[in-house]
Amino acid sequence: MRRRLINSTLAVVLVVIAVFGVSLVVVETRTISSSAQESVESEALRLASIVDSRLVGGEPVNPDIIAEQTDTRRYAEIRIPGRDPIEIGTRPSGSVIRASAEGEQDTTVTVEESRSAVTREVGRSLLIIGAVALVAVVAAVLLAVRQANRLASPLTDLAETAERLGSGDPRPRHRRYGVPELDRVADVLDASAERIARMLTAERRLAADASHQLRTPLTALSMRLEEITLTDEPETVKEEASIALAQVERLTDVVQRLLTNSRDPRTGSAVAFDLDEVVKQQLEEWRPAYRSSGRAIVHSGRRGMRAVGTPGAVAQVLAALIENSLMHGGGTVAVRTRVTGNQAVVEVTDEGPGVPAELGARIFERTISGRNSTGIGLAVARDLAEADGGRLELLQQHPPVFALFLSRVAREHREEKPTVR
Structure with missing residues (x-):
């Protein structure tokens, strides 16, 4: 492209120089020739006038006197009736420019000049025109190179940008x-x-969220399937299979929820649901993990509450909080349900060291974790809560108290004592 731009610009300049240069040469040649002819004619008239004035005054007319008065370098021939012709200068050879003039005393003056002088003048003009054309060509080449670089370099850079996009x-x-x-x-x-x-x-976030959110349900499902393989009692097999099917449904809901949030994080399918059922299901699902670690979960607070949200999303939020307490907390984990205003609140706390002061304000950010974990769980949990119109907050750092706030549906309720699970 750079070469094409240079060639096209240079071609335009050469055409312009050729058209205007030839015209200028023709005009200049004619101008010089006309000027030379006029000069010779003027010289002939002046000589005729000098000769007439001397003849009228009775003064002598000879080559030396005429040459002194005219100071001409051209050849001149003066013819006076009854006298021999008077010649001034040397007659030029070859092609000449000739002009004649007649005086009042019947004198005839002929002036001649060699055409080579005109040729030399034309040559000098052509040399000047050629030099100007050469300068114009050089300037055009430099300008063409500059413009070509100005256009070609950005195009090359844009091509590299497009290639980088294509390479990921x-x-x-x-x-x-x-x-x-x-x-x-x-x-x-x-x-x-x-x-x-x-x-x-968004794709990477979806992959990370899916990996994190599916890990625990898959582990629980694996444990249920292992229990099925280790028992021969049909009732136990049926019970465990039913629980496994319920966990498969929750897995399907998790996947659907993750896909929905990846397209539009604000899209929710909130409905009125029984909050106790979701809390109970999470306690049962996490029971084996807490027993194996020698810890306990207690549930207290108001019962029989109905909240507005997506049951699967609320279950994922509670799972993230319970798992967070299992991994980073210590002692007994307490799940408490209460009411504040028109909102149902589920609090999860433990007896561990709590959230470090430097992480308190950033605990819900992705990749932020107090230990060597992914730092995704709490961030996904907050996104799920907000998608249903709720919110997830850290109410207290020492001991840690996480609270899920949901819109509440009014219903009769009763207080129950803490139950160890």
Whole structure:
């Protein structure tokens, strides 16, 4: 492309120089020839006037006197009636420019000049025109190279940007080139890079969330299947199979929820549901893990509450809080349900060291963790809660108290004492 731009610019300049140069040469040649002819004619008239004035005054007319008065370098022939012709200068050979003039005393003056003088003048003019044309060509080449670089370099850079996008590097370069059309292309590429980056981030986030959220249900399902393989009692097999099927349904709900949130985090399918059932299901699901670690879970607070939300999402939020207490907390884990205003609140606390002061304000950010964990669980839990119109907060750092707030549906309730699970 660079070579084409240079060649096209140079071709245009050469055509312009050829058209105007030839015209200028023709005009200049004619001008010089006309000027030389006029000069010779003027010289002939002046000599005729000098000769007439001397003849009228009775003064002598000879070559020396005429040459002194005219100071001419041209050849001149003066013919006076009754006298021999008077010649001044040397007669030129070859092609000449000739002009004649007649005086009032019947004198005839003929002036001649060699055409070589005109040729030399024309040559000097052509040399000047050629030099100007050469300068114009050099300037055109330099300008063409500059313009070619100005256009070709941005195009090369834009091609590299497009190649980087195709190779999976969606970082926008934010480069502009001062050419509106190229800047427009750069704007489009940068916007595409940002969209691709958001898409890749969403894909990676979905993969990380799915891996984290499916890990615990799959572990629980695996334990149920192991219990089925170790028993021969049909009733036990039926019971464990029913629980396993329920866990499969929850897994399906988790996957659907993750896909929905990946498309639109604000999309929820909130309904009125029995909060006790969700809490009970989570306690039963986490019972084996807590027993194996020698710890206990207690449930206290108000019972019989109905809340507005997505049961599967609420179960995932509670699972994240309970798992967080199992991994990072200590002692007994307490799940407490209460009412504040028109909201149902589920609190999860433990007797562990709590949340470090430096992590308190950032505990729900992704990749933030007090230990060597992914730091995804609490972030996903908050997203799920907010998608249903609820919220997840850290009410207290020492001991840690996490609270899930949901809109409440009014219903009769009763207090129950803590139950150890």
